[in-house]
Amino acid sequence: MIRTIEVLFVIIIISGAFIGASYLAVLPTPRQVSPVNLNRLSLTTLQMLDSDYDLSRAAFETDNSTVLGQLQVALSASLPPNVMYNLTVYDVNNQDGQLYSAVANISNAQNLGMTSDISTYTVASSNVTFNIIPQKIGDNGVGGTLYILNCSDANGWWITGYTAQSLAQDLYNLLSPYFVQTIMVQNTTQLRELLDNQTISGSTNERVQNAVVINTFGECVPMPQEYYQGQSRASQGYDSNALNGYNYVKYEYTLGSFVRQYNWTWASIVGYPFYYVSNTGVFSNDQNGWGIYGMKMTSTGGSKAFLEGLNNQNYVYDSGAVTDSASRQVTFTSNVIGLSNYYGIYPAIYQTSTRALSTSTLSGYNLRVALGVFNPSGDYLAGAVYNHVAAGSNDTTGSFLALGLTRTPDVRVTALSLLSYYLPRLYPSEYIAAGTSREVVLQLGLAGGS
Amino acid sequence: MGSATIDHMVSLIVFIAAIMIFIGVFSQPIQTAIVYESHRALSTKNSDLLDTILLNPGINATWGIDGTVPTGFGLQDPEFIQYQLSPFSTMRLCCSTGNLVEYDKTSHSVYYENDTLVFGSALVTPLAEALNYSTALSLLGINNTYGFQFSLTPDITVSVMENQAASPLTLSITATGIGFPFANAPINYCLLQVTMPQNETNYPSYCIQSGVVQTDQQGKAVLTFPSITDPNQVYAFIAYAHSDGVVGVGFRTRVSSINEQSVVPLVEDIASQKIALVHSYDLNNSGPNGFSLKYNTTFVVMKQDYTLSELSLGSLNGAGSVGIVSSGVGNPYPTISLPTCTTGIVIVTYQQDGSTQGGIVMMPWGINSLALPVTFGGNPAGQNWVTTDIRQVTVGGIAYQAKLSLWSSNGNGVAG
Numbered sequence: 001m002i003r004t005i006e007v008l009f010v011i012i013i014i015s016g017a018f019i020g021a022s023y024l025a026v027l028p029t030p031r032q033v034s035p036v037n038l039n040r041l042s043l044t045t046l047q048m049l050d051s052d053y054d055l056s057r058a059a060f061e062t063d064n065s066t067v068l069g070q071l072q073v074a075l076s077a078s079l080p081p082n083v084m085y086n087l088t089v090y091d092v093n094n095q096d097g098q099l100y101s102a103v104a105n106i107s108n109a110q111n112l113g114m115t116s117d118i119s120t121y122t123v124a125s126s127n128v129t130f131n132i133i134p135q136k137i138g139d140n141g142v143g144g145t146l147y148i149l150n151c152s153d154a155n156g157w158w159i160t161g162y163t164a165q166s167l168a169q170d171l172y173n174l175l176s177p178y179f180v181q182t183i184m185v186q187n188t189t190q191l192r193e194l195l196d197n198q199t200i201s202g203s204t205n206e207r208v209q210n211a212v213v214i215n216t217f218g219e220c221v222p223m224p225q226e227y228y229q230g231q232s233r234a235s236q237g238y239d240s241n242a243l244n245g246y247n248y249v250k251y252e253y254t255l256g257s258f259v260r261q262y263n264w265t266w267a268s269i270v271g272y273p274f275y276y277v278s279n280t281g282v283f284s285n286d287q288n289g290w291g292i293y294g295m296k297m298t299s300t301g302g303s304k305a306f307l308e309g310l311n312n313q314n315y316v317y318d319s320g321a322v323t324d325s326a327s328r329q330v331t332f333t334s335n336v337i338g339l340s341n342y343y344g345i346y347p348a349i350y351q352t353s354t355r356a357l358s359t360s361t362l363s364g365y366n367l368r369v370a371l372g373v374f375n376p377s378g379d380y381l382a383g384a385v386y387n388h389v390a391a392g393s394n395d396t397t398g399s400f401l402a403l404g405l406t407r408t409p410d411v412r413v414t415a416l417s418l419l420s421y422y423l424p425r426l427y428p429s430e431y432i433a434a435g436t437s438r439e440v441v442l443q444l445g446l447a448g449g450s
Numbered sequence: 451m452g453s454a455t456i457d458h459m460v461s462l463i464v465f466i467a468a469i470m471i472f473i474g475v476f477s478q479p480i481q482t483a484i485v486y487e488s489h490r491a492l493s494t495k496n497s498d499l500l501d502t503i504l505l506n507p508g509i510n511a512t513w514g515i516d517g518t519v520p521t522g523f524g525l526q527d528p529e530f531i532q533y534q535l536s537p538f539s540t541m542r543l544c545c546s547t548g549n550l551v552e553y554d555k556t557s558h559s560v561y562y563e564n565d566t567l568v569f570g571s572a573l574v575t576p577l578a579e580a581l582n583y584s585t586a587l588s589l590l591g592i593n594n595t596y597g598f599q600f601s602l603t604p605d606i607t608v609s610v611m612e613n614q615a616a617s618p619l620t621l622s623i624t625a626t627g628i629g630f631p632f633a634n635a636p637i638n639y640c641l642l643q644v645t646m647p648q649n650e651t652n653y654p655s656y657c658i659q660s661g662v663v664q665t666d667q668q669g670k671a672v673l674t675f676p677s678i679t680d681p682n683q684v685y686a687f688i689a690y691a692h693s694d695g696v697v698g699v700g701f702r703t704r705v706s707s708i709n710e711q712s713v714v715p716l717v718e719d720i721a722s723q724k725i726a727l728v729h730s731y732d733l734n735n736s737g738p739n740g741f742s743l744k745y746n747t748t749f750v751v752m753k754q755d756y757t758l759s760e761l762s763l764g765s766l767n768g769a770g771s772v773g774i775v776s777s778g779v780g781n782p783y784p785t786i787s788l789p790t791c792t793t794g795i796v797i798v799t800y801q802q803d804g805s806t807q808g809g810i811v812m813m814p815w816g817i818n819s820l821a822l823p824v825t826f827g828g829n830p831a832g833q834n835w836v837t838t839d840i841r842q843v844t845v846g847g848i849a850y851q852a853k854l855s856l857w858s859s860n861g862n863g864v865a866g
Binding site for chain 2: 035075
């Protein structure tokens with residue numbers, strides 16, 4: 001009998017456990033089982049309301065009942081009818097020890113039901129200007145001077161549709177914030193002074209050594225008149241033995257020598273580099289074969305002469321080409337695409353190249369690819385910064401940015417290439433500032449019961 | 451001894467019986483809890499899946515416009531961030547609400563027609579280039595485990611009705627949000643008034659009349675056009691209702707044709723933006739041969755101030771943007787190429803040869819241009835448990851609600 005009584009006790013205990021478990025273990029309501037993600041709905045609603053910056057405007061016009069009314073209409077219209085909302089605008093400040101203070105509230109219900117969720121969204125006043133201060137190239141005391149060739153007494157080629165002067169101005173606007181000193185080289189006389197290691201601006205920040213020189217004249221290079229045949233420096237500019245009248249290849253050799261000597265970074269913005277020389281005074285009766293007077297062709301040998309000078313070789317006339325003329329669609333390297341976002345410069349990712357430089361040819365002049373601007377196409381590189389590192393040395397003595405794109409030039413490619421090479425940092429100003437930011441909090445709930 | 455044995459036997463039987471009963475009783479809530487837990491997981495999966503679809507452009511990112519089959523499914527506009535969807539990727543979804551249309555003169559032969567638009571506008575895309583449901587399931591990695599239906603519904607419904615057909619034409623516009631009338635909202639409108647020339651050598655054309663009106667507290671506005679006195683005047687009317695980043699589009703067209711023939715713009719190839727202009731009699735071989743229509747085609751884009759701007763068109767087979775299209779075998783069909791991958795509206799005015807009867811049709815290039823809704827995927831009807839989740843998105847500046855319904859292919863139901 002006692003066993004039966006014990007079993008009855010066991011049954012009573014288990015029954016108690018079941019009742020207790022049933023009482024405590026309440027199953028969730030279907031709404032809780034499969035909830036709408038109110039947090040994400042809230043966030044996407046705020047983003048949509050601010051897609052034209054209307055929410056940002058309304059958040060700073062909380063005294064304007066019309067603006068707030070429109071915001072409420074848009075909010076009500078875009079949310080499903082069973083969704084209740086409570087939108088609160090907070091002013092972000094650091095006064096009185098209180099970081100957030102509510103300044104406006106709109107709602108379509110007194111309470112938000114059984115479940116609710118929120119998202120927050122920070123908006124900025126349209127009156128606030130957020131500055132970005134770039135690091136200056138050369139602020140460590142080395143280099144930092146950008147020379148842009150803007151010579152009024154020279155003509156350009158393969159820059160059709162532009163003038164060298166307009167390109168120079170665009171480059172100035174794009175790049176001057178990043179350099180300690182940016183100087184326009186206004187004529188070939190100033191260019192000659194530069195070649196003589198003389199400063200031309202009177203600024204104490206100007207340094208010829210380690211400077212960057214951008215040639216805005218396309219395939220043509222301005223030439224000071226002293227290098228003209230019969231003039232004082234003709235021996236450095238004129239080769240009487242060069243073929244087909246390409247006598248001024250010697251000037252390109254001299255330029256290459258100075259690039260090495262001053263450790264310049266020479267930038268060629270389009271086409272075949274050093275294909276012509278120009279001076280509207282001394283070449284007034286010469287034209288490039290296409291009707292542009294004031295210039296003289298040095299042809300394919302121009303680049304070779306420049307590279308000889310850069311590589312500190314003896315001058316030997318060489319008419320060999322450093323490019324072919326194949327048309328290639330080229331794309332920026334992923335590195336440059338990323339930096340395009342960083343610097344906010346957006347040339348088209350796809351470009352057409354017809355004067356891509358042969359990498360193997362350039363390597364014969366001790367040039368190393370320091371930055372690939374475009375992805376290579378076989379042996380050919382449509383754009384790159386090359387460093388000249390002499391055999392047996394680890395030091396860079398002169399650099400060369402060659403963009404073998406077809407005409408007409410997009411100077412944004414030049415600017416992006418140089419910035420990608422020097423990598424100056426950008427310092428944004430403080431985002432959260434008293435009275436300039438507001439926090440919008442949207443709380444959503446579902447109407448009805450479970 | 452005997453009573454102890456009986457006591458043992460009785461107690462054992464009662465104990466076993468009680469245990470059996472309790473196992474049965476406990477298993478009921480435990481089963482339900484397990485099923486509820488799987489539903490909770492389904493809901494979480496739904497939210498994740500919806501964000502996956504909305505926050506990545508797919509692989510490759512330009513599959514919406516280059517005609518390729520993606521290797522990863524996503525609808526985000528590759529040129530933007532956050533919840534902004536590509537008007538072209540969404541256009542390539544094979545909508546579950548569409549009809550199939552047969553057109554023998556092109557290489558694709560079978561086309562898909564989105565029938566969610568009203569008469570006077572259609573989006574007919576090649577079935578071969580549409581992304582179907584089973585492919586999307588595979589790309590999302592949920593083949594045989596989940597089923598889904600994805601829908602995009604415009605937040606703002608702008609409906610346009612004729613209060614008075616002529617003298618003057620009076621239109622009533624109603625803008626309604628998902629949950630509330632779109633009250634006191636500006637509506638920018640464009641009326642495209644079509645001129646049917648008497649001269650045989652000229653083609654139908656249109657002029658645009660633009661303006662702004664504001665809705666009242668009920669989201670309604672009324673417009674009159676005194677210049678329209680003919681009840682057979684052909685026109686198209688497009689209205690943009692907008693306020694605080696929420697933008698909706700509505701439209702209405704009127705034709706004067708006494709029979710059903712019309713010109714239908716048909717997307718022949720998405721990658722090359724090639725549009726075929728076909729005679730409606732040739733669709734599904736629905737009419738006789740030899741009927742001709744003069745047409746004039748333009749492509750307009752919406753500017754930031756909600757006015758329309760025309761872009762030039764290219765022709766692929768020398769037909770140009772104006773010409774004649776005839777029904778029947780042996781009669782060639784003209785094609786045009788859209789200028790860029792910009793969203794816009796292809797507008798075709800047409801006129802029956804030798805008469806002043808005609809009409810106007812519009813084809814959205816990108817679903818946002820005429821606020822085309824999209825429903826893609828399986829049918830949730832009959833499934834045991836369907837979870838839904840929603841987001842607010844924009845497609846080419848037009849506000850949409852994106853909704854994903856998800857269910858388990860294993861069919862877990864709620865017990866009890």
